[in-house]
Amino acid sequence: MKFAVHQANHIGGRKYNQDRVGYAYTNDALLLVLADGMGGHLHGEIAAQIAVHSFMRAFARLEQTRVKEPEVFLRATMRAGHDAIFDYARAEKLGGNPGTTCVAALVQDGQIWWAHAGDSRFYLLRGNAVASVTHDHSVVQQWADWGIISPDEMKTHPDRNKITNCLGGVEDMFYVDVSKPVVAEAGDTLLLCSDGFWSPLTDGEMSQLSSIRSMRERLDELIVTAVYREGMRADNTTAVVARLGDGEEEHATDVPVCITLDEQDLPGNF
Numbered sequence: 001m002k003f004a005v006h007q008a009n010h011i012g013g014r015k016y017n018q019d020r021v022g023y024a025y026t027n028d029a030l031l032l033v034l035a036d037g038m039g040g041h042l043h044g045e046i047a048a049q050i051a052v053h054s055f056m057r058a059f060a061r062l063e064q065t066r067v068k069e070p071e072v073f074l075r076a077t078m079r080a081g082h083d084a085i086f087d088y089a090r091a092e093k094l095g096g097n098p099g100t101t102c103v104a105a106l107v108q109d110g111q112i113w114w115a116h117a118g119d120s121r122f123y124l125l126r127g128n129a130v131a132s133v134t135h136d137h138s139v140v141q142q143w144a145d146w147g148i149i150s151p152d153e154m155k156t157h158p159d160r161n162k163i164t165n166c167l168g169g170v171e172d173m174f175y176v177d178v179s180k181p182v183v184a185e186a187g188d189t190l191l192l193c194s195d196g197f198w199s200p201l202t203d204g205e206m207s208q209l210s211s212i213r214s215m216r217e218r219l220d221e222l223i224v225t226a227v228y229r230e231g232m233r234a235d236n237t238t239a240v241v242a243r244l245g246d247g248e249e250e251h252a253t254d255v256p257v258c259i260t261l262d263e264q265d266l267p268g269n270f
Contacts (some may be wrong), residue, residue: 001030001107002250005242006216007261008223012196012234014039018100019194019238020048022056022260025251026065029108031055032240036120036194038099038166047085047098047168054081055104056258070106074115075176078102078167082117085168099169103134103192107244111181112190117174118166121198124182125189125210130203132182137165155199186245189215196235200226209241 003025011017018037025031035051037044058077059067067073081102089097101118114122119136135141139162140154154160165175189210198206201222212218219241227234238261251257 001025001027002246002248003030003107003242003244004215004248005030005032005240006219007238007240008219009236009238009261010223010227010234012227012230012237013232014234014236016045017236018045018048019196019236020045020052020260021192021238021240022052022258023240023242024056024059024256024258025253026062026256027252028065029059029062029067029106030242031059031104031106032190032192032242033102033104034120034192034194034238034240035103035167036101036118036196036236036238038101038163038169043094043098044100046088047100048102050084050088051078051081051100051102051167052260054078054084056260060256060258062256066108067106070108070111070113070181071178074104074106074113075178078104078115078117078176079174082167082174086171089168097168097171099163099166101163101194102167105190105192107184107190107242110184112184112188113179113181115176115178117176118163119195121191121193121195123191123193123198123206125191125207126185126187128207128211130207132179134177137177138163160195160199184244186247187243188245189241189243191239191241193239194236196230196237197223197226197239199235200229210243215241215243
């Protein structure tokens with residue numbers, strides 16, 4: 001499969017870094033995943049790590065080079081991450097349940113699928129514009145849907161961090177939104193990011209990732225810009241971006257490759 005990919009993270013103004021991110025690929029499929037651990041819950045960073053590693057493990061165990069049923073895979077793997085968080089909390093006797101948002105995207109057979117829970121977002125960037133974006137599971141998103149606040153006010157509202165759906169947290173309130181497949185086009189750019197990234201930035205700024213050749217440098221610049229604009233209030237700021245097309249690097253492999261930020265390549269026995 002031919003693609004360019006880069007992932008980046010900044011702790012922002014927080015004491016702990018609770019964001020986790022990774023990607024994985026075979027010759028025929030590409031998976032991106034990001035999780036933002038919820039600071040209001042115990043061990044949010046562990047919840048985020050469990051979510052990302054659930055996807056890495058599931059992908060590494062593929063019997064073929066393609067995901068058999070993409071929509072089922074995305075939904076079931078996110079559910080497995082949700083359940084694993086509760087298993088961890090019970091085993092460690094935490095006295096509370098860690099929580100995390102999660103967003104994942106899968107590319108194979110010329111199509112793109114994505115799934116999410118919470119307010120970490122997937123953007124499909126096409127033709128220097130946002131072609132599609134996930135719909136946040138948050139209080140401010142509901143208010144915007146009802147016309148109480150504007151989409152711009154969502155980014156600065158004091159209740160913007162109140163999530164209505166996540167992995168972990170409350171066991172019976174979890175659900176997964178999975179998209180219908182979208183036909184991929186040459187130059188399509190997939191962006192997955194935490195709210196610390198998308199909240200301080202404009203759609204126009206993020207769309208530049210699809211048009212600027214040095215995607216890696218531009219993503220790093222946007223991370224710095226997002227943190228600078230928020231100052232001491234800056235959240236953990238994380239994103240992974242992948243651009244598709246015949247002009248990108250060929251990623252050939254005999255086994256599934258899984259890569260999480262700041263870790264070594266993890267082969268099929270991950």
